[in-house]
Amino acid sequence: MIRPETGVKGQLTAAHCGAVGSTWVVHNGVAGSNSYYMLGQMTHRDTWYDGAVLGTTTSYPYMYTGAWNSDTYTPINGLASPVIGTEICYSGSFSGLQCGNIVTHSESQVDYGVQISWAFTTVNSAGLATVGQGDSGGPGYVLTSTGSGYKRYAATIISGIANGTGTCMGDVYPGRLCSAMAFSTSVSGALGSTGWALQVLP
Structure with missing residues (x-):
């Protein structure tokens, strides 16, 4: 996703999963590991469509x-x-x-x-x-x-x-x-x- 007026990238998720300002991380995928990497923060949220945006630099159209x-x-x-x-x-x-x-x-x-x-x-x-x-x-x-x-x-x-x-x-x-x-x-x-x-x- 992209913010048209700024070009900032984001990822779409469900609003009920967190609050605006919450920080999201992703596990590194290695079994037994406690290592995570930063994904982004929730910047926008709408409960009616249960949609929320994570502002991140790792957003791609896939x-x-x-x-x-x-x-x-x-x-x-x-x-x-x-x-x-x-x-x-x-x-x-x-x-x-x-x-x-x-x-x-x-x-x-x-x-x-x-x-x-x-x-x-x-x-x-x-x-x-x-x-x-x-x-x-x-x-x-x-x-x-x-x-x-x-x-x-x-x-x-x-x-x-x-x-x-x-x-x-x-x-x-x-x-x-x-x-x-x-x-x-x-x-x-x-x-x-x-x-x-x-x-x-x-």
Whole structure:
């Protein structure tokens, strides 16, 4: 992401994960290590779209598209606004890439207890628990076949789940809850409300 008037870079995540001014770090990926590197600070936040921006110098127009422990990534090619019947592929930090999530309800109010957000409802077509705790802030994208190959369009931000159980995809740790039903909020809505723009590779 980029701030149009300044050129400052940022990354999009979920607003419920932190407060403006909070500092974010990333583990170095080495098992057993206590080493982290600085990612950035939360600079903008909108709970209605459950979207927040981390100001960082390490923002690039890509997203992870592999397993939860993979470093596979692919370009973001554009922006999409899903409708009922759209298939969303989620890429959560703990669940990894999981497709087959169908939009069953257009945007409506979802009360998480700590905040109320405006979110799409998706249900996995195979009944798999594709989204869970730890995935919040991850991308939901629409995969489209074009004359120049498959393109991925940023569409939603992973926000929450309903009817969670202990059956999960990806990284499984004791007590983690996951579900085939997920709530995700609009990327275009979050960008508009915070004043940021999406970086893409057409």
